[in-house]
Amino acid sequence: MSKDIKIEIDEHSGFCFGVVTAIKKAEEELSKGGVLYCLGDIVHNGSEVKRLEEAGLVTIDHEQFAQLHDAKVLLRAHGEPPATYEMAKRNNITLIDATCPVVLMLQKRIKTEYDTEGDKSRIVIFGKKGHAEVNGLVGQTDNRAIVIESPSEVSKVGLDKNISLFSQTTKPLDEYNEVAESLREGLKQNGGYSLKFNDTICRQVANRIPNIFNFAKVHDLIIFVSGKKSSNGKSLFAECHRANERSYFISSADELEAAWFADDVKSIGVCGATSTPKWLMEKVADRIKEIITNN
Ligand code: SF4
Incomplete structure (x- = not known):
């Protein structure tokens, strides 16, 4: 296989400002020390959740939240119903509210x-x-x-x-x-x-549909990176696939398969959902380079 293959990371893919702000808030709180709980995954991306959990964030579900007292809990960008705020008040929980504006x-x-x-x-x-x-x-x-x-x-x-x-x-x-x-x-x-x-x-997301369609069209092969649970990831991948049948959905660089990089592939686009971290797309691009070199 020719080594002269172009790999481009889509500049419009990655976290929206709501998610960036929520992660910043989590990092700020974690730097102060103590336990910080997050109600639900902070983003629908296993790798980013793992990175933050390694920094001390503890992800809990609503059942665990109901048992919690005298603790600090981050509410992610998706927001919560009034019942969550009422329960926090009753159980002396300090909320770090990162609901997207x-x-x-x-x-x-x-x-x-x-x-x-x-x-x-x-x-x-x-x-x-x-x-x-x-x-x-x-x-x-x-x-x-x-x-x-x-x-x-x-x-x-x-x-x-x-x-x-x-x-x-x-x-x-x-x-x-x-x-x-x-x-x-x-x-x-x-x-x-x-x-x-x-x-x-939200236009942060709506504009991504035409953007990703055009991006997927100009490349021979598309590697779409996203957590499998992300609904935004599913919609954007469907759009990639509509523009380019040779589109593959992966959640981590380990899922790349050498067989996808056939001889006629001259340009590869790497893109992802609003919940996909830039560092993960970069890691995928690096892994593609390795596969191509070893093919
Ligand atoms: S509304 Fe949703 S998609 Fe839009 S910026 Fe906020 S978190 Fe992101």
Whole structure:
């Protein structure tokens, strides 16, 4: 195989500012000493979680959180429902709140809508059921908001009153528009109810879709690096694959396979999700260089 192969790391991939800020907050707190718990994985990336756990961060789930007293707990960028703050207060837990300001703003908008409208309208959230951010959003409505995961679920929503529609910040804009269009049409046919469309997709992520599509198109082979749990990773990888069939999803450099780097591959793009650390993409690029050299 020719050694003259171009490897490019996508400059638009990697952590968004919400995640960078949460990690900075965790590092700041850890440097003060003492135990710092984090409620859920700080990012959907096993390698970065491991790096921070080695620095002293202890990841806990909601069950463990409920047992905790007199401790310091970091809330990650995804945010939490009001019940988490109430429990912290009861159990004398100091919260280091690293909820992303964009998510906080969205929580406030949903709460205001719910408090103002009450039973007059229905709140629908386009997002992944059970995702931490979505749980935080649903919590603003006493858990009454309806969550739909895809445009095909629109038929499950009651169409007998006005709807106020919100989206999880990381959903694809085109799917969100599709959901809105179907709901609007359904409401119109069902007695002329109206849809209030709230554009709540974070552009830190939405712009990555066209960016990554173009990036994947110009390379012969794409290595996409992300934690397997990341919903943003799944959407961005789908986009890579749409642009370039020779796209592979890996979580660490160990998953690279020499057979992917066939003779006709002259340019390789390395990219990833908003939760993928730059250092990991660099490590993957270095490992690719080694494989190519040894092939
Ligand atoms: S994707 Fe946007 S809303 Fe979500 S954490 Fe990052 S900056 Fe915040």
